[in-house]
Amino acid sequence: MEAITELRLTVDKLSKQVECTKAELHSQQGNISRHQGYIQSLESQLAVAECTRRELHNVIQELKGNIRVFCRLRPQFGSSGASQHLQVAENKLNLDHMNEQYGFSFDRVFAESSSQEAIFEEVRGLVQSALDGFKVSIFAYGQTGSGKTYTMQGSSTPGALGLIPRSIQQILQASEAMKASGWAWTLKVSFLEVYNEVLRDLLGSEGSNLVHVIKHDDAWGTVVTNLTLMEVSHMEQISKLMETASRARSVGATDMNASSSRSHSIFALYLHGVNREQRSELHGALHLVDLAGSERLDKSGSTGERLKETQNINRSLSSLADVFLAKAEGRSHIPFRNSKLTHLMEPCLNGQGKTLMLVTISPEADHAHETLCSLRFASQVSQCTTGGKPKRHLRPVANGNASTAKLASSRSFTSLRHAK
Numbered sequence: 001m002e003a004i005t006e007l008r009l010t011v012d013k014l015s016k017q018v019e020c021t022k023a024e025l026h027s028q029q030g031n032i033s034r035h036q037g038y039i040q041s042l043e044s045q046l047a048v049a050e051c052t053r054r055e056l057h058n059v060i061q062e063l064k065g066n067i068r069v070f071c072r073l074r075p076q077f078g079s080s081g082a083s084q085h086l087q088v089a090e091n092k093l094n095l096d097h098m099n100e101q102y103g104f105s106f107d108r109v110f111a112e113s114s115s116q117e118a119i120f121e122e123v124r125g126l127v128q129s130a131l132d133g134f135k136v137s138i139f140a141y142g143q144t145g146s147g148k149t150y151t152m153q154g155s156s157t158p159g160a161l162g163l164i165p166r167s168i169q170q171i172l173q174a175s176e177a178m179k180a181s182g183w184a185w186t187l188k189v190s191f192l193e194v195y196n197e198v199l200r201d202l203l204g205s206e207g208s209n210l211v212h213v214i215k216h217d218d219a220w221g222t223v224v225t226n227l228t229l230m231e232v233s234h235m236e237q238i239s240k241l242m243e244t245a246s247r248a249r250s251v252g253a254t255d256m257n258a259s260s261s262r263s264h265s266i267f268a269l270y271l272h273g274v275n276r277e278q279r280s281e282l283h284g285a286l287h288l289v290d291l292a293g294s295e296r297l298d299k300s301g302s303t304g305e306r307l308k309e310t311q312n313i314n315r316s317l318s319s320l321a322d323v324f325l326a327k328a329e330g331r332s333h334i335p336f337r338n339s340k341l342t343h344l345m346e347p348c349l350n351g352q353g354k355t356l357m358l359v360t361i362s363p364e365a366d367h368a369h370e371t372l373c374s375l376r377f378a379s380q381v382s383q384c385t386t387g388g389k390p391k392r393h394l395r396p397v398a399n400g401n402a403s404t405a406k407l408a409s410s411r412s413f414t415s416l417r418h419a420k
């Protein structure tokens with residue numbers, strides 16, 4: 001009997017302990033969910049703060065009139081290891097080359113692991129400002145094979161879309177959303193290349209030998225005569241258009257990269273918005289420029305036609321560098337007319353537009369010298385100002401009628417079905 005009573009007491013004691021532990025567990029679970037809620041709220045505060053930081057940084061840059069510079073390091077082919085001679089920390093990059101150490105800092109430095117989405121997140125605001133009536137340009141500069149085309153165009157693999165399709169997607173969505181406040185948009189696209197100092201329409205009919213002349217225009221910035229313009233309203237049109245352009249793009253082989261792009265390609269999106277209720281009209285433009293590879297003559301192994309191409313590429317890239325140098329030194333004459341590339345991009349670089357230079361670099365140690373040249377160029381660009389405050393092209397609409405500022409003189413395609 002005594003033993004049973006003792007056992008009962010033990011059971012009671014253990015039951016109480018179980019109850020206590022249950023209560024403790026319940027209270028700890030409550031604490032965990034409170035902490036999880038707290039973490040979530042901290043994470044969303046962090047996201048808002050990051051957004052504000054980005055916006056404020058952009059405002060500061062705009063007030064200073066600076067050209068923004070980002071640097072992106074390509075991953076190593078067939079290796080997951082980090083490169084030994086390049087170290088990325090925050091927005092700084094250190095390069096070891098021939099026993100010397102070189103340090104650079106830019107507005108953003110993207111390490112090998114950075115995704116296409118992360119890059120786009122940083123340029124989203126800039127792209128949006130084309131819808132606010134600004135002339136925006138984004139240049140990709142770097143050695144052959146360093147990732148310019150990947151960054152700009154990317155591929156259709158999930159997550160690998162580049163800046164061009166992501167920008168269009170954002171603009172199409174935002175312009176659709178603006179309909180609710182009375183804005184009606186017309187979006188037109190052109191795609192051209194500068195090859196051996198000659199302009200070529202990448203969306204034009206095959207074999208066309210129309211001559212293209214660069215003209216500057218108050219509403220649009222740059223207008224090129226006889227250029228095909230495609231009106232776009234949905235994403236499927238963009239992929240067709242990119243296919244047409246990539247077929248037409250001049251691609252040659254050099255010793256450095258078997259499918260090296262030997263021309264500068266300029267994808268332009270012209271945005272025309274009219275709001276009859278507000279009696280106003282906007283003209284914005286977005287230029288996404290994939291520059292030809294910046295390799296040196298001696299390393300590219302070029303002869304004959306290839307040598308001529310490389311010389312022309314080097315000439316136009318050095319004209320671009322001269323423009324930035326003249327700006328950095330605050331000279332009154334800026335040599336925009338020394339190459340087709342700088343002539344075309346003048347309205348974006350003359351102080352009224354917003355510019356971003358995206359410098360891509362290769363991680364391989366045997367490209368360290370080219371990497372150093374690219375980083376020096378990027379550093380020079382980051383020190384120069386565009387020389388003015390970006391100008392928004394917003395106009396009142398007289399009697400509710402939009403202006404008829406013309407983009408191209410004769411060939412204006414309104415549907416992709418016309419493209420060949």
Ligand SMILES: Nc1ncnc2c1ncn2[C@@H]1O[C@H](COP(=O)(O)OP(=O)(O)OP(=O)(O)O)[C@@H](O)[C@H]1O
Binds near residue numbers: 073075147149260
């Ligand atoms: N960030 C990246 N992640 C994964 N692959 C990349 C990345 N950057 C570049 N690549 C790959 O590296 C190769 C070379 O890149 P890409 O063609 O973009 O170089 P490029 O600088 O445009 O060269 P070129 O001057 O010859 O046009 C491609 O196969 C591309 O898919």
